[in-house]
Amino acid sequence: MAGRVIPPPPEPADKWEVQLRKGCLELAILAALWSERLYGLEIMRRLADGSGLIVPEGTVYPLLSRLKAEGLLSSEWVEADAGHPRKYYRLTAAGRRRVVEMARFWENFSASLDDLLAPVRKDTR
């Protein structure tokens, strides 16, 4: 087919949602790894099923690499019974510390924004 599907007109309305996720994704992924090791696609499924956070591969893999390079994650290849081998990621000690730190920051931050939104909520109910 020659004509492309027309890259859906980048509605400026939903761009802010993309921005909102920046930074949060890092937290989300680290949090998902809190209690067990997971591999790439598994993380994506976790976030999608558990929290409705749809994160494409092109986002997850570079992010995982970066987090590993920063020493927050370690990885190990594991042969699967069938199919492609999987690269499992787990939190390092520094990673665990960071999650706790970020969780605290998130708590403050989201509380602040909630305060700012209080008047809006009040008027729209």
Place this chain on the structure above:
Amino acid sequence: MAGRVIPPPPEPADKWEVQLRKGCLELAILAALWSERLYGLEIMRRLADGSGLIVPEGTVYPLLSRLKAEGLLSSEWVEADAGHPRKYYRLTAAGRRRVVEMARFWENFSASLDDLLAPVRKDTR
């Protein structure tokens, strides 16, 4: 002076905070304008005093321009009793609609992240 102050080594640890604010800033500013018109520096003070959101000028002014260009804000110059005239911003009808929309999205999003963080919170208490 010749030697610059050494641009403080961009600690990778606090970069994520910068990222987290992306998108949220737009929401924060629109929310601050929910009940009254404000001018640039006033908005910054609001966010800083009310929510600890330190937002530099280089961020606020371009953002305000963008929001105006998108039709979410309108502006008017007002002579001050003293000093430089002020440019007051107020929400347009589209802006009000957008805030409500964003507030709803924010509520879902932050709830999802809170869920993800539940195990972390449980272990660190």
Place this chain on the structure above:
DNA sequence: TGCCATACCTTGCACCGCAAGGTATCATGC
């Protein structure tokens, strides 16, 4: 006349999400 405070704006860099496109491995059907 300088100087500071208030107020607004612009430039340039660095960062990051993500669509698109790519590679490797195995199972299955013909």
Place this chain on the structure above:
DNA sequence: GCATGATACCTTGCGGTGCAAGGTATGGCA
């Protein structure tokens, strides 16, 4: 065998954005 599809990981390039730094204009004050 050989194509096909599923699973899994990775890379490139573009566009959007925060923000440090630097700049302009106005009025008060010593």
